[in-house]
Amino acid sequence: MMRWTWIWAVALMWIVAGRARASDRPNILIAISDDQSWLHTSISGCRSVSTPGFDSVAKRGVLFRNAFAPSPGCSPTRAALLTGRQIWQIEEAGTHASSFSTKYVTFADLLEKAGYFVGYTGKGWAPGNWKVSGRTRNPAGPAFEGHKDQPPYSGIAKEDYAANFAEFLSKKPKDQPFCFWYGAHEPHRGFERDSWKKAGRKLEEVDVPPFLQDTPTVRGDILDYCVEIDWFDQHLVKILAMLEQAGELDNTLVIVTSDNGMSFPRAKANIYEYGVHEPLAIAWPKRVPGGRTADDLVQFVDLTATILDAAGVAGPTQYPIVGHSLMNVLTSDKQGQVDPANDAAYFGRERHSSSRWHSLGYPSRGVRTDKYLYIRNFTPERWPAGAPRQIDKNGQLKPESSGYTDIDGNPTLDEMIARQNEPDIARFLHLSVDKRPGEELYDIEKDPGCLHNLATDPDARAAREKLSAQLMDYLKKTDDPRLGDDPNIFETYKRYSPLRDFPKPDWAVDHPERVPKQPWLPKDQQDQ
Numbered sequence: 001m002m003r004w005t006w007i008w009a010v011a012l013m014w015i016v017a018g019r020a021r022a023s024d025r026p027n028i029l030i031a032i033s034d035d036q037s038w039l040h041t042s043i044s045g046c047r048s049v050s051t052p053g054f055d056s057v058a059k060r061g062v063l064f065r066n067a068f069a070p071s072p073g074c075s076p077t078r079a080a081l082l083t084g085r086q087i088w089q090i091e092e093a094g095t096h097a098s099s100f101s102t103k104y105v106t107f108a109d110l111l112e113k114a115g116y117f118v119g120y121t122g123k124g125w126a127p128g129n130w131k132v133s134g135r136t137r138n139p140a141g142p143a144f145e146g147h148k149d150q151p152p153y154s155g156i157a158k159e160d161y162a163a164n165f166a167e168f169l170s171k172k173p174k175d176q177p178f179c180f181w182y183g184a185h186e187p188h189r190g191f192e193r194d195s196w197k198k199a200g201r202k203l204e205e206v207d208v209p210p211f212l213q214d215t216p217t218v219r220g221d222i223l224d225y226c227v228e229i230d231w232f233d234q235h236l237v238k239i240l241a242m243l244e245q246a247g248e249l250d251n252t253l254v255i256v257t258s259d260n261g262m263s264f265p266r267a268k269a270n271i272y273e274y275g276v277h278e279p280l281a282i283a284w285p286k287r288v289p290g291g292r293t294a295d296d297l298v299q300f301v302d303l304t305a306t307i308l309d310a311a312g313v314a315g316p317t318q319y320p321i322v323g324h325s326l327m328n329v330l331t332s333d334k335q336g337q338v339d340p341a342n343d344a345a346y347f348g349r350e351r352h353s354s355s356r357w358h359s360l361g362y363p364s365r366g367v368r369t370d371k372y373l374y375i376r377n378f379t380p381e382r383w384p385a386g387a388p389r390q391i392d393k394n395g396q397l398k399p400e401s402s403g404y405t406d407i408d409g410n411p412t413l414d415e416m417i418a419r420q421n422e423p424d425i426a427r428f429l430h431l432s433v434d435k436r437p438g439e440e441l442y443d444i445e446k447d448p449g450c451l452h453n454l455a456t457d458p459d460a461r462a463a464r465e466k467l468s469a470q471l472m473d474y475l476k477k478t479d480d481p482r483l484g485d486d487p488n489i490f491e492t493y494k495r496y497s498p499l500r501d502f503p504k505p506d507w508a509v510d511h512p513e514r515v516p517k518q519p520w521l522p523k524d525q526q527d528q
Contacts, residue, residue: 028252029179029243033258034185035074040229040262042054043059044065046226052237054233054281059290060254061284061285064298065295067278067345069258072271073096073268074127075097075125082304083104084107086322089480095361097495099129102133110315112179116178117179119181120144121161124138124181127496144164144167156185162235162242182235187226190408191228196227212265213415249285251285257300261275263407266431268407269352272450276368296338297343297344305325305326306325326339344474346475349364355383355387359495362379363482365475368444371445371463374471375441376468376471380435380437381507383403383435384406389402390402431451439468443460492519
């Protein structure tokens with residue numbers, strides 16, 4: 001009898017301890033904007049934005065100055081973050097506007113199974129077709145999207161993100177931890193033109209990136225982008241206030257970032273600095289000392305590992321996630337780089353928009369260290385920003401420079417094209433759209449705009465060879481198909497958004513054996 005009494009006593013002790021541990025588990029809030037480069041927050045010194053929400057998270061916790069998206073496009077980045085796998089490790093989900101196989105488990109699924117209440121509002125995993133894969137909901141979790149708003153500018157989505165979060169909180173069972181994904185549609189294009197004037201901004205507040213022409217058109221375009229960053233942050237402020245009022249803020253792991261860089265030429269859809277270097281602030285007042293900065297090179301797959309580690313939840317059993325937890329960095333009281341292991345970030349690109357003949361992509365991989373950015377372009381014969389000319393629905397060629405559709409349509413690009421006969425403007429267009437060599441190397445300390453390719457510079461030979469070997473070694477270790485027997489497998493993944501038409505390129509005419517097989521294309525395009 002005493003033996004069974006002792007066993008029940010021990011069992012009760014474990015149950016009570018388990019409940020205590022469950023109550024100690026942090027809530028998780030991921031706030032992710034859409035197309036924002038790392039410099040564009042107030043705390044980073046940007047004069048043309050107002051981001052008190054982001055800044056408060058950075059002050060309560062850690063401001064990471066070197067965080068890198070796995071891709072310069074939204075859909076593959078979000079899939080990598082959800083799975084903890086690099087874009088070349090998740091098949092269709094690693095390319096734009098494709099599908100998302102159920103074999104890849106998301107952290108939202110894992111947390112839900114571990115007892116978390118999960119949900120999202122706004123943009124979860126998108127664009128793409130998750131239903132065709134057999135999923136019953138967005139990979140980010142159940143949607144909370146019933147509340148609408150009347151934003152002051154036409155380019156802003158009508159979803160009331162903060163109100164949707166309030167509904168989520170109201171439905172959360174008492175004492176159950178939550179994981180919520182706040183995915184704004186801002187500052188994705190299109191912007192309301194000259195919204196900056198309504199917002200009372202000034203052109204002289206803008207710091208123009210070195211790869212864009214410094215003109216009133218560009219400054220205004222950047223300010224319109226900044227207005228939408230502010231909108232994302234305003235909803236973040238409201239969400240943080242709700243958490244504080246509910247007494248939940250101190251035990252909430254808050255991660256604020258973006259999916260890729262600003263939607264301007266040579267930024268978004270490019271694995272240059274302004275395409276993959278992202279803002280990142282992380283706070284958890286209960287565990288993380290605040291008011292610190294970290295220079296560790298952080299990958300988004302590390303964020304996945306951090307979320308699971310903080311929640312005490314194991315990763316998928318089917319495969320390993322490739323990131324490692326940042327909890328040692330977060331709980332340190334040191335400034336600057338904390339973990340010597342965080343000395344490099346890796347990223348890549350496959351297909352972005354439908355921008356070339358047969359919607360072919362522009363496959364690239366890159367590695368970023370504290371000093372250099374090294375890029376390997378696998379198909380330098382293709383146009384990096386898309387083919388220069390499109391074919392209309394009647395089969396006729398559109399005018400010259402009607403293409404470049406891997407760049408979201410914008411006034412900055414329009415001005416480059418309209419003024420391309422002016423040498424001072426033409427050079428920016430060429431930087432954005434001209435074909436690129438197979439290797440690129442940039443000294444980020446001296447050249448953050450990635451303007452001067454050092455790949456053929458004899459003085460940079462040692463750095464290029466070292467980084468090339470380092471990148472190839474990482475890609476081999478992570479089983480990148482681009483280095484395997486079927487490097488063009490990414491081109492076989494179906495695209496579920498509209499297709500554009502472009503002329504057949506010379507390289508495809510001269511070397512038909514180099515044309516990837518694409519069984520997903522309509523039959524009338526198979527042999528064109």
